[in-house]
Amino acid sequence: MNQNSKFSVRDICYAGLFAAVIAVMAQISIPMPLGVPMTMQTFAITLAAVVLGSKLSAIATLVYLLLGAVGVPVLANFSGGIDKFVGPTGGFLISFPIMAYIIGLGVEHRDAFKGAFPVAVVVGTVVNYIVGVILFVIVAHSTVSVAVSACVLPFIPTAIIKAVLACVLGLNIRKRIPGVKKA
Known part of the structure; x- marks a missing residue:
């Protein structure tokens, strides 16, 4: 991203491209028993953060979410709408x-801070899991242990694989x- 606070046409194109990548990867989805599907969204979010850095990847992700919020079927299973949030x-x-943003900061500062x-x-x-578990507990009227069992534990092995692959790529x-x- 450019060093000044304005975004170039190139920056806007990269953000749009990665919003599209996230939308495509969201469609790779495996249903899970308690309603939280295993998708490739987190792979795409991590990939965007590594490639674009903190600010531009956060913007790409916001564009993706705004499209989904207004009903464009970009979320998992070709869904959309504010109800998904x-x-x-x-x-x-x-x-x-x-x-x-957090992952993007890490890639931006990887030389300065080993x-x-x-x-x-x-x-x-972890932030993704924490916020996800909190809302799951509230919406599903669940306990934290059930939420962790449904939303975290089954995803840890694939989360590690997706994170490593997204970082290398x-x-x-x-x-x-x-x-x-x-970088």
């Missing part, structure tokens, strides 16, 4: 821009695209 998976959706990048990936993912893409500060 107050349902059992709403917390995960709401936390995506925060997740992207270990910042992996820590940021873990923290971003993202760092390679980041090196090759013009206009993005090299």
